[in-house]
Amino acid sequence: MAKASKKYELRLYIAGNTPKSTAALKNLKKYCEEHLSGIYSIEVIDLLVNPQLAEGDQILAIPTLVKKVPEPVRKIIGDLSNEAKVLVGLDIKPANK
Amino acid sequence: MAKIIKDKSANLRGKQLKKSPTGITGFDEITLGGLPKGRPSLVCGGPGSGKTLFGIEFIVNGAIKYDEPGVIIAFEEKSEELTTNVASLGFDLDRLQKENKIKVDYVHVDKSEIEETGEYDLSGLFIRLSHAVDSIKAKRVVLDTIENLFSSLSNEGILRSEIRRLFQWLKDKGLTAIITGEKGIATLTRQGLEEYVSDCVIVLDHRVQNHVSTRFLRVIKYRGTMHGTNEYPFLIDREGFSVLPITSLELSHDVSNEKISSGIVSLDEMLDEGKGFFRGSSILISGTAGTGKTSIAASFANATCLRKERCLFFAFEESPQQIIRNMKSIGMDLQSHIDKDLLRFHPSRPTIHGLEMHLVEIHKRIIEFKPHTIILDPITNLVTIGTVSEVKSMLMRLIEYLQSNQVSVLFTALTSTASSSEQTDEGVSSLVDAWITVRDLESNGERNRGLYIMKSRGMRHSNQVREFVITNEGLELVDVYLGAKGVLIGSAREAQQLEEATGEELRTYAGSRTDRQIQRKRTVLEAQITSLKEEFESIEEELGNTRREEQLRKEIMERNRKEITEGRYINMKSKRNKQDGKGK
Numbered sequence: 009m010a011k012a013s014k015k016y017e018l019r020l021y022i023a024g025n026t027p028k029s030t031a032a033l034k035n036l037k038k039y040c041e042e043h044l045s046g047i048y049s050i051e052v053i054d055l056l057v058n059p060q061l062a063e064g065d066q067i068l069a070i071p072t073l074v075k076k077v078p079e080p081v082r083k084i085i086g087d088l089s090n091e092a093k094v095l096v097g098l099d100i101k102p103a104n105k
Numbered sequence: 106m107a108k109i110i111k112d113k114s115a116n117l118r119g120k121q122l123k124k125s126p127t128g129i130t131g132f133d134e135i136t137l138g139g140l141p142k143g144r145p146s147l148v149c150g151g152p153g154s155g156k157t158l159f160g161i162e163f164i165v166n167g168a169i170k171y172d173e174p175g176v177i178i179a180f181e182e183k184s185e186e187l188t189t190n191v192a193s194l195g196f197d198l199d200r201l202q203k204e205n206k207i208k209v210d211y212v213h214v215d216k217s218e219i220e221e222t223g224e225y226d227l228s229g230l231f232i233r234l235s236h237a238v239d240s241i242k243a244k245r246v247v248l249d250t251i252e253n254l255f256s257s258l259s260n261e262g263i264l265r266s267e268i269r270r271l272f273q274w275l276k277d278k279g280l281t282a283i284i285t286g287e288k289g290i291a292t293l294t295r296q297g298l299e300e301y302v303s304d305c306v307i308v309l310d311h312r313v314q315n316h317v318s319t320r321f322l323r324v325i326k327y328r329g330t331m332h333g334t335n336e337y338p339f340l341i342d343r344e345g346f347s348v349l350p351i352t353s354l355e356l357s358h359d360v361s362n363e364k365i366s367s368g369i370v371s372l373d374e375m376l377d378e379g380k381g382f383f384r385g386s387s388i389l390i391s392g393t394a395g396t397g398k399t400s401i402a403a404s405f406a407n408a409t410c411l412r413k414e415r416c417l418f419f420a421f422e423e424s425p426q427q428i429i430r431n432m433k434s435i436g437m438d439l440q441s442h443i444d445k446d447l448l449r450f451h452p453s454r455p456t457i458h459g460l461e462m463h464l465v466e467i468h469k470r471i472i473e474f475k476p477h478t479i480i481l482d483p484i485t486n487l488v489t490i491g492t493v494s495e496v497k498s499m500l501m502r503l504i505e506y507l508q509s510n511q512v513s514v515l516f517t518a519l520t521s522t523a524s525s526s527e528q529t530d531e532g533v534s535s536l537v538d539a540w541i542t543v544r545d546l547e548s549n550g551e552r553n554r555g556l557y558i559m560k561s562r563g564m565r566h567s568n569q570v571r572e573f574v575i576t577n578e579g580l581e582l583v584d585v586y587l588g589a590k591g592v593l594i595g596s597a598r599e600a601q602q603l604e605e606a607t608g609e610e611l612r613t614y615a616g617s618r619t620d621r622q623i624q625r626k627r628t629v630l631e632a633q634i635t636s637l638k639e640e641f642e643s644i645e646e647e648l649g650n651t652r653r654e655e656q657l658r659k660e661i662m663e664r665n666r667k668e669i670t671e672g673r674y675i676n677m678k679s680k681r682n683k684q685d686g687k688g689k
Contacts, residue, residue, distance in 0.1 A: 023228040031223075055229060059236035062229050066213045069258070070228035082218055085258075089223035097220035 016040070016048035016098070017077040021062070023055045023070045028087045032071040035088040043100050075099075122329040125173070125245070125281040128166025129159070130469075131348030135333035136324060140305055145272050145282040147302040149294045150309030155320065155341050156285040158194075159309065160247035161187070162346050163283055165196045167245045168206035173281075175245035176237045177209045178230075180253035184209035194345045208237045214257035221259060227267040231274060238280065246275060246282040252296045272301050293325070304328045310336075317490050319459030322348050338461030340469070349465045361385050361511060365478075368408030369401070371582035372541075372556070375571065377564035382539055384477075385511040386562070387504045389534060391518040392543035396554050397575055398517040399423070401543070402480045403432045403439065404580055405515050410442035414477035417470060418450045421486045425450035436579045449474055460491040460499050467503060471512065478513045484533070485519040500533050538562045543573055546594055553595040556582060572598065 020036060022029035033052065040048045055062050055070070065074050069085040075098055084097040124138030133139045140146045140163070148156050164175035179187055187209060188198040201207040210233060238246065251268065258264055275282045284302055286294030293299045299306055306326040311318050321336040339348040364380035366373050367388075373381040382388055388405075390398045402418075409416040420428060428450070429439045442448035451470055455463070471479065487496050500516070507514045516533065520542075534540055540559040545552045554573040558566045571582040572594050586593035586601050593601050 021229065023232060026228075028224050028226070055232045059232045062233045062236070063210065067229035067233070068212060068214055068227055068254070069225040069230075070232075071225060072229060080218075082220065084220040084222055086221050086223035086225040093220055093222040097222070 015077060016044050016075065017051075018048060018098075019051045019053060019065065019074045019076060021053050021055055021065065021067045021070060021072045021074065026070075029071050031087040031089065032073070035091075035094070036073060039088075039091060039094055039098075039100075043095065044098075073097075124330070125167070126171060127163045128170045129162055129346045129348060131337065131339070132322070132346075135322075135337060135348060136305075136327060137330065137332060140281055140283070141327070141329070142281050143276065143279040144304040145275050145280075145284055145302050146305035146307065147284050147286055147294070147299055148307045148309065149286040149288055149299070151288045151311070154288075154309040154311055155339075155346065156309055157181070157187075157249050158191070158341060158346055159307075160249050160283045160285055161191050161196065161198075162194075164207060164245055164247055165191075165198075165201065168201055173244035174206045174208075174241040175247065176234065176241070176243045177207065177247045177249065178234060178237070179209060179211045179249050180214075181250055183211045183213075194343060196345075205241045208241050208243065210234075210237050214254065216257045219257065225260075225263065227254075227264075227271070230267075231271065234271075235278075238278065244279075244281060246280045248282065248284045250285045250287060252286055252294065252298065255296050268298070269301050309339075314459065315490060317456060317459045319461050338459070338465060340462055340465040342466075342469075344469070347465060347469060349461065349468060359511070360508075365412070365513060366408045367401070368404035368406075368411075369580045369582065371571070372401075372580075375558055375567035375569070375582070376561060377566060382513065382561070383563065385508055385513055386538035387507065387536065388513070388515045388539045388541065389518060389537040390515065390541050390543065391520050391534070393520055393545055396543040396545060397573060397580065398519070398543060399428065399482055400432070400435060400575060400580055401541070402482050402515055402517050403428060403437055406448060406478065406480055407432075407437045407439065407442070409478040409513075410439075410445075410447040413447065415446075415474060416442070416448050417474050417476035417479045418448065419467065419470075419479065419481045420450055420452040421455050421481070422483060424452055434577070435575055436577055449476075455486040455490050460487060460495055463487065464499050464503060468506065471507075471510070476512060478515070479507065480515045481517070483517040483519050485517075497533055497536070501536055504536055534559070546570075546572075548594065549597050551595050555585070555594065 018036070018040070020033060022032070036050065040050065053061055055067065061067075065072075065083075067074075071085070071087065073084040073088060073094075075082045075084075078099070082097050082099070084094055088094050123142040124136070124140065125142040126133050126139035148159050150156050161177065164177055167173040167175045177184075177187070182190070184198070191198060198207060198209060202209060212230065212233070234246070237243065251271075254264055254268075255261065272282075272284075284298060286296070286298045288308075289295040289297070293306065293308065303326075305324070305328065308323050308325055309320065310323070311320040313319075320339050320341065322339045323336045324332045324334065337348050339346060361384040363384040364376075364378065364382060365384050366381040373379050376382065390401050392398050399422075406416045406418055418425075418428070423431075425443075429443075432439050439448060443450070449470075451466075453463070453466070458466075467479075467481075484496070484500060487499070491499070504514065516537070518533070539561040542557050542559050544555050544557070546555040547553075554575075555570045556573040557570050558568075570585055572585045574581050574583055583598075586598045
């Protein structure tokens with residue numbers, strides 16, 4: 009894969025252990041293992057624990073996945089159930105495919 | 106009205122809706138206390154109608170005046186932008202943020218950065234809000250403008266349910282909130298937010314009439330309380346937001362018996378007791394162009410300042426410098442009053458803003474300066490920005506306001522020569538307490554000013570026309586000549602006065618001549634008397650002499666007879682003796 013050389017830094021914002029959060033984390037892990045094996049890191053931030061962090065990344069919706077690196081910064085909101093959209097959002101797959 | 110309702114429900118007071126004062130001038134009066142406490146209120150209006158400012162002022166006043174910290178969640182402007190924007194109104198958001206009285210949180214959603222996949226909720230927003238609220242123990246919240254979410258997030262179903270949840274959450278937390286919304290085409294807000302906020306809805310609007318824009322505020326709905334329902338004009342100026350309640354509920358205010366001078370002694374003398382107008386009354390000076398209305402107004406101002414009272418002069422026609430210069434020429438030094446801050450000019454072009462705005466402006470200046478007297482010169486120019494009835498209603502409210510504050514007011518009004526001088530163009534003559542008309546009286550090829558008192562409520566006043574003259578020393582009223590030849594004014598009056606003076610002189614002269622004649626006659630008479638007396642005395646003396654002569658002669662004759670008689674006796678004796686001797 010062409011993008012294998014890149015390093016992916018992902019942050020997942022959740023608020024407590026809601027079904028949506030759990031689903032999102034599960035989905036994310038699955039996609040990463042499939043497409044970004046070895047070159048990704050996931051940081052899970054629970055806003056109920058650290059509410060002040062919400063401001064920095066302009067988090068509104070929960071759950072939100074933020075791709076900080078590589079640029080550009082993208083946010084994917086929702087439980088990440090739509091694999092194709094997530095992959096486009098993470099620039100893993102080009103949007104036209 | 107409000108009072109009666111309050112009295113009736115005195116026992117219910119504890120259960121009544123609690124209100125959160127906004128600190129916005131006038132708004133708390135309309136809503137009888139402010140926004141509903143612990144509930145969200147919707148403020149909507151078109152672009153540039155002042156929604157954001159309303160919200161910010163609510164928060165800032167809460168933090169400064171009412172000790173209720175507040176949170177501003179800004180969806181449109183960054184906090185730095187907000188800070189800059191409101192700094193011009195004297196709000197220091199940065200300082201308030203540092204003092205933990207206010208928290209501004211800028212929520213930015215960029216659609217291009219966001220991909221939506223599957224289910225989500227807005228807990229992030231909730232968490233941010235609740236974090237902000239908890240960190241400063243906020244009591245007030247402004248969401249400006251939550252509708253922006255609709256443009257950045259596409260799942261409307263989720264948004265709507267989340268917004269509903271948000272408002273419920275705000276209520277549960279007991280936060281007094283303002284939600285701003287952009288005006289929609291057929292609805293109050295574009296996204297129909299009004300269906301979620303049902304407690305209090307305020308609409309802001311600005312309309313352009315005759316190229317003049319006026320802002321209006323209206324409380325559409327306010328559950329659980331009474332409120333003013335009219336459209337109230339409001340003003341955004343360097344002190345922020347101020348709303349003006351148009352109509353006060355009652356027509357009752359204290360009145361004063363104190364009189365204040367008009368600054369023209371001879372005008373005061375035309376009024377009862379010669380002391381001038383009542384304090385707190387409204388005086389109208391009407392007249393055609395160039396009759397000296399402004400001069401009368403200025404002398405009223407001058408008199409006020411000379412009493413060490415404050416006067417506020419609204420000049421709609423001339424600049425202050427011009428007025429000061431012109432009044433100097435008739436012996437009034439207004440500059441010295443300005444230096445002592447007893448006199449303030451507030452010049453403004455009538456067309457600078459709408460009529461209502463002028464009223465708000467006047468109110469504000471009055472509250473600021475607390476004058477004893479205000480002058481509006483002239484009110485005629487206000488008609489250019491409103492209809493006659495609008496001007497009348499504005500002035501009526503102004504008079505009402507001024508009277509309740511015991512402020513005397515003097516209006517000047519220009520009457521056009523064509524219209525009857527019994528009616529001013531603004532139709533305010535019935536509203537005022539005293540009305541003075543200055544009219545051009547044209548006769549014998551010259552124009553003179555005649556001054557009448559048309560009415561003066563509550564005091565006797567002269568019904569005479571006076572001639573009004575402007576001299577280097579000030580204004581003066583001269584008695585017009587009323588006589589067999591009719592009313593004479595101007596040079597005709599002067600000629601008549603001269604003629605009278607001449608007649609007087611002649612009469613005096615004639616009088617003195619008679620006096621002298623009498624004097625002379627007396628002298629002559631007295632001389633005659635003396636001579637007659639002397640004559641009498643000489644006659645008397647003569648007569649006395651004659652009498653004495655007569656007496657003398659009588660005595661002498663008596664003596665002579667006696668002597669003769671005696672002589673005869675002796676003779677007879679001797680004869681007898683001779684005869685005796687012979688016979689023996």
